[in-house]
Amino acid sequence: MRPNALGRTIAGLVAVAGLAAGSLATAGTSFAAPAEAPQTSVGARSAAVLATQNFGLNTAEAKNVQEFLAQYWGYTDSIDGQLGTNSWKAFQRCLKQYWGYTGAIDGDPGTNTIKALQRLLKADYGYTGAIDGVAGSGTRAAFKRFAA
Template identity: 85%
Template sequence: MRPNALGRTIAGLITIAGLAAGNVAIAGTSYAAPATAAHTSVAAQPAAVATTQNFGLNTAEAKNVQEFLADYWGYTDSIDGQLGTNSWKAFQRCLKTYWGYTGAIDGDPGTNTIKALQRLLASDYGYTGAIDGVAGAGTQAAFKRFAA
């Protein structure tokens, strides 16, 4: 074999052997990252609340929602068209009062918040889908009608 072909063959075999052993061997001018400790433990961290969740609303529509929340549900942050934690806390207060939301007022528009929102949207805004806690196309379309 020619020296170049032999080198490529050996590098390929080393790469395959490294992958089979659970390590990545890198051929060429690079080098492998140092091995980490064999027994590292990783604690599960709670997911952070999304900074904004407009569920398909544009900025103007989200501002309309924030104005509604400021008028009736104690929203005091800026009317910026970004439905963040404080917007959703105010919305959860509304949903808890009238639409069966039973979760914490935490500003996280999760499954239970969306289910209560879907009940609201089904009452007057043309939502006809399942009350499933998924903010799909039907939920988003009805939320746009609510925000108009």
């Protein structure tokens, strides 16, 4: 009888742990996501747009950057004016070779990518701010000059 009681105790603990984990998972996502909406191609397109980071460039300026990246840094995606992951991977290759970027070539224009971009912009495009990794108004204005 004792082994059966032990088995039921273990089964009960596993069930409680499973319920608790499920509750925590649900609680974590319930605050992050709004009410469920049907997934459409428009929703997928919005997610793709959110994955781009043009840092103030309009579509024509971003296309200029992509053409530069295609010509010199191995960018092979479409020239669409949306600086997404592959655009930033190509830019990181440039920044790694010439402007002190030491991070991964991952396409994420994070702090280290922006610092290297700021060094490039300071050298040739009139950026006068700090090399701080923040894409503020000075960085954005110099990036526009780069893209022109």
